[in-house]
Amino acid sequence: MTGWVDRVSAMLAATGLPAILPGRGPLIVMYHGIGGSDGIAPDDFRAQLELLRTRRRIVPLAELADRIEDPAAVDLAAITFDDGYVDFAELAAPILAAADLHATLFVPAGRVGRSNEWDAGQREPRPILDAEGLRRLDPERIEIGGHGFNHRRIVALDREALAEETVGCRRELERVLERPVKLFAYPFGQRGDFDAEAERAVAAAGFVLACSTCFGRSSRERERFRLRRVGIEPGDDLAIVAAKLDGAYDWVAWKERAGHALRLAQSAFAAGRP
Secondary structure (H helix, E strand, O other): OOOHHHHHHHHHHHHHHHHHOOOOEEEEEOOOOOOOOOOOOHHHHHHHHHHHHHEEEEOOHHHHOOOOHHHHHHHEEEEEEEEEEEEEHHHHHHHHHHHHOOOEEEHHHHHHEEEHHOOOOOOOOOOOOOOOHHHHHOOOOOEEEOOOOOHHHHHHHHHHHHHHHHHHHHHHHHHHHHHOOOOEOOOOOOOOOOOHHHHHHHHOOOOEEEEEEEEEOOHHHHOOOEEEHHHHHHHOOOHHHHHHHHHHOOOOOHHHHHHHHHHHHHHHHHHHHO
């Protein structure tokens, strides 16, 4: 988040309003890397989990999605990690195990054993778990989901490429793991990185839900294939994490919607110009 977003959210948190506003759904927390120069420090991650446990009951992602419209589900949270990095197994998984917590790890099937080439020049290289590393993760505690095949934006792809990113992703992970893979997260995952056609393709591929990286929380069954998440960033101190968990940043969802609508309008205007 940018500095002004943090400042506005801090002011909202100070009012106490986020805790009493209606329409708040269950919470899906999103992480990427742990450790390294641009990841969350292990001690910070441990402290964030303890904070989360004081505010929410942590359950598997599929359970949360199944109860998304249950008014009693507003106290639920699920923990997710994108990209399937080696540091998840080395650093995050032991911390989760010590806390007796469940998490979902989204893995780009065609990048297993490789690295985050899609971040070249923007973030430090991070190795992705290989097949054996994925199989060693405790399936009772860590559920593995799909994250595309080649970590491509799955909007405006032709039929063959879309099938590879969805059906191909699921088949490859199931081949590696020798168990069903039912959960999905869109690569990049912002508005404009997937669309209604992509949602239909993910459902047709046999996945039962899909997560975006759009900020916020979802509270309707119709959002099952575009679930919002609350991203925790390396620079977030505990006060910011607490504000995010408590809803002080939920207004960012409206900011993202407005920005997306503006971009669509600008594109339509540009396309219509002679």
